[in-house]
Amino acid sequence: MFNTVKRSLRACFDWIPLTARGAVSIVVAGVALRYLALQEHDRLLLAAxxxxxFVIAVxxxxxxxxxxxxxxxNLPVPDRIDAMESVQCETGLTLPLLASIPCVVVNIRWLNCDGVQVDLSRGRDGCHETIRASxxxxxxxxxxxFEVGDVFGLSSVKFCRTFAQAVRVEPMPAAGCSIAQVRRDQQGDDLVHPNGKPHGDLVEMRHYRxxxxLxxxxWKHYARTRQLLVRQPENSIASMSQTIACFVAGPGDQASAGVARTIVTELKQAGEEILFQADGSAAATDSSAEAIEQxxxxxxxRQSGGGIVAGIGSTIQDHVIKHCVAFVPSQPGAxxxxxxAGQTASQLQIDAIIGVDEPAPPRRHRFFPSWAFHRDPGDMIQLQQVQAVVDRLSAAGISTRIIHRRSGHAWSTAGYRGEVA
Incomplete structure (x- = not known):
């Protein structure tokens, strides 16, 4: 009851079109008008x-x-917004009248979406809303x-509106990330079966289509007979799937999300049979589209991130899981x-892949110490967080690899351990 009354009073006060600067300006102008301009007959001060x-009132x-x-x-908007992380996107919201009103500015915030920067760009037909999600x-x-104010900061009103507009922001994929990061871990035995899928050994042949x-x-058969034949995999079924890729949610997991998206998608395009499951999902999937949704x-x-490792065995039926490729956050947490605990309980062999957007640790100079070179304090904090994750996972017997999302390069964890204490 008290919270309801508090919210109602706050909503009413938000409609009072005066800021603290505007209220102080009215008091100062009123005092100067009453005790200085009128009593001293100062026409210049009176006009001011x-x-x-008058300006404050207008x-x-x-x-x-x-x-x-x-x-x-009524502000018409499209039913859906599909955006990419760190990429500017138009939302379809247009405010036609604002382009012709001078000295009035409008700021928009999305209250139920964290990490979204909203901008309004003026055009001939009005102001268009654009977003950049992180x-x-x-x-x-x-x-x-909506927060409507003037350029002088004298008046302001705020209010909220709910739009039935779905928004979907995908993680930015890693650039040039190699699927060899996890392909070498794929294991499994295939049994020949006529009703299986063509992913067995390349033992059959057919004419080129x-x-x-290529x-x-x-090519040797083509050189002898001038007939183009290609190898065709035999139909087989997988008796067990020994490797699963999972995504662990947590603080600083955005770069790992992009790396996981790229590697899983490229593995599926290459014909690899791989299961994937992310934190918060009820079952594993072998579809790259469903993997991105997860x-x-x-x-x-993020609050319960990491529980996927312990629950892998119970969510997958008729599979023997022995190896897990886990995409983990770059910041320590619960x-x-x-x-x-999930590794200990399930006896899984886990390879952790850490996606980072931070710069690489500085290399040791041959003649000068590392403190002689300036390093941004924010970069050092991020490097220390990544190092804490590497040390903790390594101490638990989990092998770790670091992939830089912007370049797709794999960094050595030994370099982090040697540069960041």
Missing amino acids: CVGGL MALAVLATGLWLRFR QRMQRSEIVRQ PGDP KLVL IILSADA WIDRVV
């Missing part, structure tokens, strides 16, 4: 005080009118907070304890 009060009325117009006007997310509606990879062509939805499971 009256003009100042700005307050303009801001209040604009706020009421935005609050009750986190992956998926929402069924958008709660926008347009679109077949690396499968039997990665996006895992953003809401997820590390859950991953270590």
Whole structure:
């Protein structure tokens, strides 16, 4: 009851078109007008005080009118927004009247979407809303907070509106990331079966068809007979899937999300049979599209991140899981304890891949000490966090690899251990 009354009073106060600067300006102008301009018959000060009060009144009325117009006007928006992390995207929201109102500015915030920067760009037909998201997310509606004010900071009103507009932000993929990072870990025995899928050994042959990879062509047979034949895999079924890729949600997991998306997608395009499951999902999947959806939805499971490792055995039926490739965050948190406990309980062999956006640790100079070179304090904090993750996982017997998302290069964990204490 008390919270409801508090919210109602706050909503009413937000509609008062005066800021602290505007209220102080009115008091100062009123005192100067009453005790200086009128008593001393100072016409110049009189004109300044009256003009100042007039400007404050006009700005307050303009801001209040604009706020009421935005609050009750029907603003058409598209049903869905598909965006990419760190990429500017238009949302389809247009405010036509604002382009012709001078001295009035509007700021928009998305209250139910963290990490979204909202900008309004003026055009001929109005102001267009654009966003740049720094986190992956998926929402069924958008709660926008409009703050209307003037360029002098004298008046301001705030209100919220809910739009039935779904938003989906995908993690930015890693650039040039090699699928060899996990391909060498793929294991499993295939049994020949006529009803299986063509992913067995390349023991059969057929005539070449347009679109077949040239690396499968039997060039020696073509040199002898002038007939193009290609190798064809036999139909087989996998008796067990010994490797699964999982995504662990937690603080600083955005770069790992991009690396996981790229590697899993390229593995599926290359024909690899791999299962994938992310924190917050109920079952594993062998579809790259469903894997991306699980990665996006895992953003809401950061508080319980790491529990996927312990639950892998119970969520997958008719499979023997012996090896796990885990994409883990770059910042320490409670997820590390859950991953270590899950490894102990399930007896999994885990290879952890850490995605980072931070710069590489500085190399040791031959003649000068490392403290002689300037390093941004924020970069050093990020490097120390990555090093803490590497040390903790290594102490638990989990092998770690670091992949830089922007370049796709793999960094040695020994370099981190040697440079960051």
